[in-house]
Amino acid sequence: MTRTLIRGGLVVTAAEETHADVLIENGRVAALAAHGSAFGATWTADRTFDATGKYVIPGGVDAHTHMEFPFGGTASSDTFETGTRAAAWGGTTTIVDFAVQKKGHGLREGLDAYYAKADGVCAIDYAFHMIMSDVHEGSLKEMDLLVAEGITSFKLFMAYPGVFYSDDGQILRAMQRSAANGGLMMMHAENGIAIDVLVEQALAQGRTDPRYHGEVRKALLEAEATHRAIQLARVAEAPLYVVHVSAEEAVTELARARDMGLPVYGETCPQYLFLSTDNLAEPDFHGAKYVCSTPLRPREHQAALWRALRTDDLQVVSTDHCPFCFTGQKELGRGDFSKIPNGMPGVENRMDLLHQGVVDGHISRRRWIDIACAAPARMFGLYPKKGTIAPGADADIVIYDPHAEHVLSAETHHMNVDYSAYEGRRVTGRVETVLSRGEPVIGRGQYTGRAGHGQYVPRGTCQYH
Numbered sequence: 001m002t003r004t005l006i007r008g009g010l011v012v013t014a015a016e017e018t019h020a021d022v023l024i025e026n027g028r029v030a031a032l033a034a035h036g037s038a039f040g041a042t043w044t045a046d047r048t049f050d051a052t053g054k055y056v057i058p059g060g061v062d063a064h065t066h067m068e069f070p071f072g073g074t075a076s077s078d079t080f081e082t083g084t085r086a087a088a089w090g091g092t093t094t095i096v097d098f099a100v101q102k103k104g105h106g107l108r109e110g111l112d113a114y115y116a117k118a119d120g121v122c123a124i125d126y127a128f129h130m131i132m133s134d135v136h137e138g139s140l141k142e143m144d145l146l147v148a149e150g151i152t153s154f155k156l157f158m159a160y161p162g163v164f165y166s167d168d169g170q171i172l173r174a175m176q177r178s179a180a181n182g183g184l185m186m187m188h189a190e191n192g193i194a195i196d197v198l199v200e201q202a203l204a205q206g207r208t209d210p211r212y213h214g215e216v217r218k219a220l221l222e223a224e225a226t227h228r229a230i231q232l233a234r235v236a237e238a239p240l241y242v243v244h245v246s247a248e249e250a251v252t253e254l255a256r257a258r259d260m261g262l263p264v265y266g267e268t269c270p271q272y273l274f275l276s277t278d279n280l281a282e283p284d285f286h287g288a289k290y291v292c293s294t295p296l297r298p299r300e301h302q303a304a305l306w307r308a309l310r311t312d313d314l315q316v317v318s319t320d321h322c323p324f325c326f327t328g329q330k331e332l333g334r335g336d337f338s339k340i341p342n343g344m345p346g347v348e349n350r351m352d353l354l355h356q357g358v359v360d361g362h363i364s365r366r367r368w369i370d371i372a373c374a375a376p377a378r379m380f381g382l383y384p385k386k387g388t389i390a391p392g393a394d395a396d397i398v399i400y401d402p403h404a405e406h407v408l409s410a411e412t413h414h415m416n417v418d419y420s421a422y423e424g425r426r427v428t429g430r431v432e433t434v435l436s437r438g439e440p441v442i443g444r445g446q447y448t449g450r451a452g453h454g455q456y457v458p459r460g461t462c463q464y465h
């Protein structure tokens with residue numbers, strides 16, 4: 001039995017902050033004891049970490065990543081191996097990625113392909129949501145089976161007609177099914193039919209630069225789709241989780257629903273909190289690095305997103321990590337912004353950027369841990385195994401130095417992508433040590449984990465309502 005001890009740190013969870021030592025046995029948290037207590041003084045261990053002056057926090061739970069994701073004739077550049085290793089570097093110890101149903105195919109087939117991709121290569125633990133791109137009688141039946149096997153959330157798209165898109169009838173049917181089987185519907189809320197009209201008109205007028213991606217994917221069309229998704233969920237009496245919320249107008253829709261007491265939840269991503277349409281307008285096609293959907297918004301939206309995180313109108317910050325290299329992938333859209341693969345890298349940067357939100361006074365330390373660890377774990381049926389530090393929980397723990405500064409850069413990051421969306425940005429706070437089920441995977445500036453340490457985690461249903 002391996003015993004590990006973390007002494008001297010400030011343990012921060014979503015619920016409390018305590019000056020405590022943490023004892024780990026067999027990959028799980030065995031006990032916590034106040035610094036200097038008689039109880040803790042008796043502990044011995046095979047391995048001891050000194051966390052004096054540091055935070056001891058739960059490993060991050062990134063509930064929205066896309067490794068090896070097929071998009072626009074290419075695939076996102078991080079594999080499950082490289083992407084989970086980069087996540088570990090950034091203090092994230094669990095990802096929930098998206099298995100994809102192909103049109104004309106079943107859920108099972110899509111899911112099995114993703115089980116196979118991730119099997120034996122991940123550095124940290126992982127789970128799956130299921131993207132439904134073909135809602136029909138057969139796939140609705142398959143939903144029930146997937147919920148029973150631990151795939152308890154399903155993403156639908158109101159965007160991308162002809163690819164992932166579902167119409168309102170399909171959405172309503174899937175929501176009704178989820179209301180019956182306990183699944184949680186996740187929605188990409190943008191009016192893709194209207195957006196495609198605007199895309200066609202922009203291109204016809206010679207507006208081909210990356211910044212037009214932001215102009216045609218209007219905030220109003222995100223808000224409209226968010227509103228429609230909420231009403232459909234009410235009709236179906238189903239809970240709803242809206243992914244990658246970027247527009248203040250969409251937040252307003254979520255806040256109104258939540259004020260009515262509806263089980264409606266929202267996620268935003270670091271790129272919407274830190275970047276803006278200014279980035280999309282960078283010259284020489286560099287704006288393509290920031291093309292993702294929903295798109296980056298004018299800077300003014302950032303304050304509304306931070307506020308919503310404080311007021312719990314948004315509950316989760318995940319990354320939508322979906323990296324495409326600038327060279328060879330983003331470049332597919334030179335001369336036509338609609339051909340730029342949609343997505344940005346970020347799985348390695350999330351914990352640091354959100355800690356910067358603490359430093360900048362946007363959120364409290366405990367709220368940082370809530371939106372990055374506890375809330376995503378509860379939302380997706382992983383709590384308290386993941387997302388907290390408590391007896392019985394997996395010992396997925398980060399020792400975080402809140403004072404160390406560092407600069408985010410493609411030169412030093414570990415994601416398999418040739419640029420950083422945060423190039424040159426200085427942040428205060430840094431991951432020092434990362435344990436995954438008690439095993440050190442990052443420490444002293446080295447990766448000490450291994451491909452295949454990460455295990456698949458079947459999930460329970462949403463614990464949020």
Ligand code: DUC
Nearest residue numbers: 292293294322342343
């Ligand atoms: N948005 C992205 O930016 N990338 C992949 C899929 C999506 O919805």
Ligand code: ZN
Nearest residue numbers: 188243293294
């Ligand atoms: Zn999406």
Ligand code: ZN
Nearest residue numbers: 064066320322
């Ligand atoms: Zn996504």
Ligand code: ZN
Nearest residue numbers: 293320322343
């Ligand atoms: Zn995405």
